[in-house]
Amino acid sequence: MIGIRRLYRNARLLDPDSGLDGPGDLLVEGDRIAAIGPTIGDGLGADVEIVDCAGLCLAPGLVDMRVQLREPGAEHMESIESGGRAAAAGGVTTIVALPNTEPPVDDVSVVEFLARRAREAKLAKIHTYAAATKGLAGRELTEIGLLAANGAVGFTDGVKAVADALVMRRLLAYARSFDQLVIQHPEEPSLAGAGEVTEGEIATRLGLAGITPAAEIIMIERDLRLVAITGARYHVAHVSTAAGIDAIRQAKAAGLPVTCDTAPPYFTLNETAIGDYRTFAKLSPPLRAEPDRRAVVEGLRDGTIDAIASDHAPWDQDSKRLPFSSATCGIVGLETLLPLSLELYHNRHLTLIEVMRRLTVNPARILGLEVGRLRPGLAADLVVFDPDAPWRIRTEAFRSKSKNAPFDGRPVQGRVERTVVDGREIFVREG
C-alpha cells in the first residue's frame, strides 16, 4: 500500500545533513520520501498531486527538543492537540516534551498515555523525556531502563536542575548503562535562591532578587566533571551565558560527550526586555545582559551550541498577570521558533542552511531520532517556508492555548507555508 503520492515542485531544497541547497523536486509516497532530484516531474502518471513551491524553501520539518505540554494535568493551558496545532503552524514536525506534567512522566504508564494521545491527535510527532528522578524530586532515580524501552528519549528533571551531586553522578552512570541521554537545567539552585532575574543594575533598580550568572557555569562545570568520570551522554538545555558556553566549548574540544541547545529569547532579547516588570519576559534561566546574548550568537555561529529549541512554556493569564515575583517562568515559542531563528540568518550571523541544521538534523542526532533529514526512505516530515516574507508576530493569533510571549508586534521575516508529517499535510497557510 503506497497511499498518496505528492510531488513538491520548484522548491529550494535545503537539507543540512547532506549539505544540499539548490532547486529541485521532492516526491512523497505514502508516509515516506520517495525521491529527491533536480526534476522528477515527468512520467509519474496522473494520480500524483502536484504542489508548486514557487521557489520557496523545502526543508526537513523542525525538531524541537524542548517543549512543555501541559497534558496531563493542565490541559487548559496546552493540550497535546493544541500544542500539536501550534507546532504544525510553526513548521515543527517533531516535539520532545518535558516530563513536568501532573502527574510527572516518571512512570511507564504516563509515557504510554502520551504516545497514545499523540497518535490520536495525528499532528506533530510527540516524543517525551522521562523524569530523571521520581516525582522530579531530585532524590531517587526513575526506572530509566524500562522508561527508555517504552519510548522515553532522554532523562531530565525538566525545569529543575538535578541539584545533588551524588544523585547526578548516579544518574549519569546508570543512564550510560542504557546509552541514555541526560538533560540538565543549568542553574545551581542553592545559589539562585529566590532570585528571579539576572543580578545587575536592572535587578537592583527594580528591586528584584538577582541571580548571579555564575549559577550556570557552576552547575555545568560540576556536571562536566561527573561526565568525565561516567562517560554518559550529557546535554545542557538553554545555555545562556558566555562562561557556560565557553565551558562546553572546552569540554567538546576535550572530547567529552556533551551537547547543548539554546532558545530564541536568549539570542533575540536581553534583560532590558523586562522593562517595567513584564512577566512575559520572565524566564528560567533569566534573560541575560547584552554580552551574554552576543556570546549565545557566537556559540551558535561556531557550532558550540548544537541546537535551537523553542523552550515552549505555555502559561495562562492567571499565571502571568501577577506581581513579577509571583509570576511563572517561560514563554510560548512553537509558532515563533522559525522566524526568530531566521533572525540569525537575516542578521548575517549564520547561513540559512546552518540555521536549519540547528533546527533539524542536529537535535535529531542528539536524540537518536531518524528525522530531520531529506533522504529517500525516511518519513516525509517536511516544512515549506518563505525565508524572507515579512510579518509581525501577533500573539493573539497563536494556535497555542496560551499567549504568553514578549514578542507581540515584533517584525520578523520567514513564514511557514506548509507542514507535512508522515506525508500528511498538517498545516497549509490560507490566503
Add this chain to the structure above:
Amino acid sequence: MPPYSPVLMGEYNFGHRHLLGIEGLSREDIEHVLDLADTYVELSRQADKKTARLRGRTLINCFFENSTRTRTSFEVAGKRLGADVINMAVAVSSMRKGETLIDTAMTLNAMHPDVLVVRHPESGAVQLLSEKVDCAVINAGDGSHEHPTQALLDALTIRQRKGRLGGLTVAICGDVLHSRVARSNIALLNVMGARVRVVAPRTLLPVAIERLGVEVFHDMKAGLKDVDIIMMLRLQSERMHGSFIPSTREYFHFFGLDYEKLKLAKPDALIMHPGPMNRGVEIGSEVADDIDRSLIRQQVEMGVAVRMACLEIMTRDLGNNPPVR
C-alpha cells in the same frame, strides 16, 4: 491656616497620574511637593488641623503587608484634608482566600475611590495594580523597589533643618539590599544634587548599586567621614532568606550607629531612621534618643505633611470642581 494660593498650589502641572516612585520625578516635581508640604507642617501644628480640600473624596488604604506607622500617617493625612479614609488590611482578608491582586484592584476600583494608597510585599505590584484602576495610586512601599513618600518626608526633614538638599553628603547605612527606602532616597537625593554614599557589608548591598549614583563603602568609619546626614536603615530580618550576617551582635559592632562612629561625621551631622528601629542592632538607644542629633521624631511629623501634600496633588485634577475650601 495658610491661604489657598493658586500660584503655589494650583498652577504647577505635576504631570503624573500616580505616585509610584521617585524615579521619573523631576527636581521641580519634588520641590513642588516639599513646598506644599511646608504649608501643611504649619497647619498640623495648629489647634484646628483640618481643611476641606479633599472633602467628598474617598481614600482607601490598601495594605497587603502589615504596617502601622505608614498606614496611620496616610490615615491622619487624609482625615486632616477632609477625605473619607477607609483602611483595608488586605493581608488578612482576600489574599488569604486566593483572590488575585488584579481582582482586588478591580473590586476596589468599582467602589470609586479617588486615591488608593497601596503597600505590597512584591516589587512592581503597585504599578501592576495602578494599571487596572481609574483613580490615582500612591505607592506606600512595594517590595524592595520604592517607597516614595518616605524619601519625600526624609527630604522635607533635611530641608527644614539644613535649609537645602543640594551639596549635602548623605550616608545611607545598613540593609540596602532589601530596602525600598534606600532606593527611593538614592533617586531623590541624586535628583536634588546631594552626594550619596551607601555603607554596608557586601552581603547587604545589591550588585551594581554604584550604577544608581552612590559611592560604596564597606566600613562605617570611612563611610561616615565628614557626612552631613546619616540615614540608618532597618535590618529587615523578615525579608531575609538565608544568612546575610552572622549575628546582630557582630552587626552592631561593625555597622551599628553609636557615638564612637558618629564622631567621624561632621560635628553637626544629623541622624535619621525610617522606623521601626531595632535598638541595639542598627542603632544604639542613646544616639537614637539624642534630641540634638536625631531627627527620627521629626521624620514622623513630616510624614503626615508630605502625605497631605501628595494626596492633594494627586487628587487636584480629578474632579471638575476646584478644590473646596
